[in-house]
Amino acid sequence: MKKITAMKLSKLARYRLMVASRILAAIIGGYALTSALSVLLALLLPVSRSEATLAATMLSFVLYAAVVLWVFAARSVMHIWLWLIGAALPSWLLCWWLMPGAAS
Incomplete structure (x- = not known):
């Protein structure tokens, strides 16, 4: 009887950790990815700096909502984290490289 209870607790604990x-992936990873893509878009848009910033900021709200929905719809937590890190890190590196005066 105690073994069954311990198994249920471990399943419950595992579920809660997932x-x-x-x-955390939705809040932290979603923010990191959204901010990186928003800065990248603002740097790449061929309009004035203020218009590019405004357009990228408006798009970031839609992007963040889509990332949060995807995080809770995906099957694997590990896949979520790998995808978020794999998309955010190159985006941040590209932003750093494209910013005027940052890579010199």
């Missing part, structure tokens, strides 16, 4: 990981 939900917590998804919440």
